[in-house]
Structure formats: C-alpha cells, structure tokens
Amino acid sequence: MRVAVCQLGLAVGDLEGNRASGVQAIVAAAEVGADLVLLPELSDSGYVFSSLAEARSCASPSRGNPTIDGWLSLARQHTLAVIGGFCELSDDGRLYNSAACVDPAGVRLIYRKMHLWDRESEFFSSGDQLSPICELMGVKVAVAICYDLEFPELVRLLALQGVEVLAVPTNWPATVTPVDERPIELIKAQASAATNGIWIAIADRGMMERGVSWVGCSTIIAPDGYPQTAPLSAEQTGIVVADIEPSRASDKSVTPRNDLFRDRREDVYRVVVQVDTP
C-alpha cells in the first residue's frame, strides 16, 4: 500500500481555492501511484476562523458535500482512497471538525473530532464516538484528528479493535520547540505508533494562516515508531510518499515472550480506574 500525505498551504474561507489545492494534491499523489491519500484537518475551510459566523459560512453537510464529492470522483477516476478533514454542518445545525474517507465504493467513514483544541470549542461541537474502522484494500484504517492523537486512550482503543493504519489529518499550530529537539506532537505520534504497533500517517498544514504557523512534520510512522520519511518542515508544502506493509501492524510481538497487547495488565489497570481522579 502506497500512502501519500499532503502538507498543504490553505487560506481560511477560500473554499474554492482550498478544494482546488486538495484536488491538485490528490492528482499528484495518484501520478506517483498512491493507494491512500491523506489531506490535512479542515482542508476545505481553513482553520483560523475569526468568528462562528465565518466558520458557519464554510460548513456543509456530509451528504452532498462538494469537498467530499470532489474526492469521490477522483477516488473513482484513479482507484484510490482519500481521507481528509472538512468543516461539517450537521442536520441539527451544529458544526463539527470532521474527516471523511472515500474510496471508489463511496463514502466509507465520517468521523467527528472528539478532543477540541483551544478556540475550536467556540466554533465546533465535539464528536462523541471513536472513528469507525474501515477496510481499504484489506487494510483496517481509522481516523483521529489533531489533538485526538494526544490521548493514548483513544489510540489504544482503536488499536485494540484492530486498526492497522491510523490516518491523522491535522493542523498543529506551531509551539516552541527547543533547539535540536523534534516537536512534541511528532514525539507523541511516534510513541503512539510504537506503543500500539500500528502505522500512523500525518498530514499537517504548511505556510502561515492569519499569523498562525504550523508544526509541519507531515510523515508516515512505522509500527516501530520511526518516521519512514524525513518529516516536512513547517515552511514546506508538498507530498510525502511511503510504501507501507500493513501486515506489520497485525504482529504485536516484540520479543518471543512479549506482546504489546497481551502484556497489558488489564487486571491491575481496571482496579485503579475506580480511584477518584483529582
């Protein structure tokens, strides 16, 4: 399975322009033989909204959605799957920071971000279900969006349900990273991949938007926790491609006597979950 992660430069509110950037990236990924193409979080709307009204003006329902329909048409034309973030208007009028997965068969998965970051809670409601798991070419794929990935509970639960590739559309706002250190967002992603023995693909933003810059670091991480490509810098936009062996994620053994899942001490963890949290 060839995975392409696309680090895009987008402009908040420019739905047409942003969709065109996504289409361009998908076509370029198809040209290099990608089977699965990953776009960033909120890839149609952009991220740095100035008001709820602006966010609302960028949102569309998940059915008959121009962003998703565009991906679907390309998925059929090029026989590939696309996962990306979009700004969702729900039937009851709420907004969600959502992601969709499409393949030639149609829309395979809609997921609503569960853990909202900073001002997002002014614009979005939070989802209340883990990502569904969808089988693409025999590979079990699920989605987490940005801050979701920083909750080991979420990644563990998806992994225990058999996820082999976790696709992460993200908009990681830049934070201060000490000299010679890798951004902690990527460190957490690496740890999650290795802790659960799964592939994690990350598509972040590049360039600035309304004064906000990004971590960058779009890459594909193997089940041993090491990135398979040099993570893109924050200033870059572009497509990063890696060929992955999804089956590596079905073997959780780490020594002849150790297994990432069987070694969990559920018996003990369960007891302590009863303790009141501060």
Added chain:
Amino acid sequence: MRVAVCQLGLAVGDLEGNRASGVQAIVAAAEVGADLVLLPELSDSGYVFSSLAEARSCASPSRGNPTIDGWLSLARQHTLAVIGGFCELSDDGRLYNSAACVDPAGVRLIYRKMHLWDRESEFFSSGDQLSPICELMGVKVAVAICYDLEFPELVRLLALQGVEVLAVPTNWPATVTPVDERPIELIKAQASAATNGIWIAIADRGMMERGVSWVGCSTIIAPDGYPQTAPLSAEQTGIVVADIEPSRASDKSVTPRNDLFRDRREDVYRVVVQVDTP
C-alpha cells in the same frame, strides 16, 4: 528539588561491587546537592542472569535488605531520598524485580515490576499493584520499572492519582535505532511525560554486561516532554543532575481552554472498553 540520575556500569552477581557502585554514586550525588538520587533497575544484582539459581543467589528480602539498608544510612547521613532497583526475595520464596524508595524517615515505598521483559519471566514473578505514591519533601513520587513505562495506562493512572515525579530505574537493552533517531524507549518516555504533564527521571545502565549493551539515555524529562539534560550515551556511566520545579506537574492546563486531564473523554473511552478485543 535537585534530582540526580545515575547511569552505572554493573556486573551480574557481584553484589558487593554493585552495592559499592551505588553507594559511590549516591555520595557523589550528595556532594552536588541532590535531594533525590535515582539508581538503575536491579542495581544490586545486575541483570543478565544465566539461570534462575543465579538470580536466586542474588535476591534478598525487602526487610533487612543490605542494599536498602545501605541507601537508608546514606539518606540519613546526607538528608536525601534514594530510589533504586533491587533483586527481591519474597516471604513465599518468589523473586521480584523490585524498587525501593528510602528517605531519612525510612523505607517509604516498595514496588514490584508489573510488566516483565523477555527472559525476566524465567526468573521473576510480576507484581500486581501500581506503585504506591510517596510524598518526598512535599513532592508526590512514584516508581515504574523499565518496560512498565511503555504502557500508557500505567503512567496515566499514576498521573491521575497526582504523581508529580515518576522515577524509572531501568535496564533498557540496546535495540537497533535508525541513524539520526533517538531510541524509541526515550521517545516513549518523553511522550508519557508530556501527555500527563509530569516529570520523568530515568536511570539506565551504561557499559556492557555479558554481551548485552544498553540504550543509555539516562536523563530527566520535564512535563513538556523535553529532556532537561543531554541524555547520556550507552557507553557512558556517570551522574546527570537537574533542578526541577515539581509544581509544574500540578498544572495540567495547556491552553486557557485545554487541560490534559479534563479533556479526556472518559465518557467515550468507557463505552468502547466494552468491545471485545481481538
């Protein structure tokens, strides 16, 4: 609070020599003003046992234990706390890969490693309780040993109970690390610190033992996930010191709207725990 982590070169079976190395390190740490001194896993026995009989010959009960008594005497003499690993013989004749914490008041904590790595299960029984939390100079400290740290459940549960400093005596056997990458054991430790907003102190082994070399990387990681000292290389032995502000671990806020603990979606995680695992 000044923390010293001691990366020691030890020899399996040489109890006297290993204890002397520990004493020497504690005294050196006291001389630079350490309040808390951390020694590696199984710091009295060494690690690479050739047989159960050899492991048994290195084990002592936790009461009247010459290793721990030695630490206690130094703790009183220098007014500091010592945490380190020792080879424990339990009342019922089992062996445990254990750690003790002592301060001038006495033995404050005994913990038995819960997650055993590779051949350890030939020698040791596994503990069945999380580390107690002990308050040292007003700071809440708990212990995890080596492979324990790779289970986010364990670190999360301790953090939710208020741990500010997680002390990790370890013997990380060397694994293949790609060029220009940091060993995944350290990456996981960094992620655990940042995910939970706690300090993590790591004391690993240096030098080789019976053909086994180590990851090294002894260091002290801040609640933002970044090491406060250059991690020691696998070939080095020595003491690494950092001054830590334990109170940084009591503030879990990461933005004015986000909090590492309150943002957890227990409501959702709980539902999915019911799903059968493969």
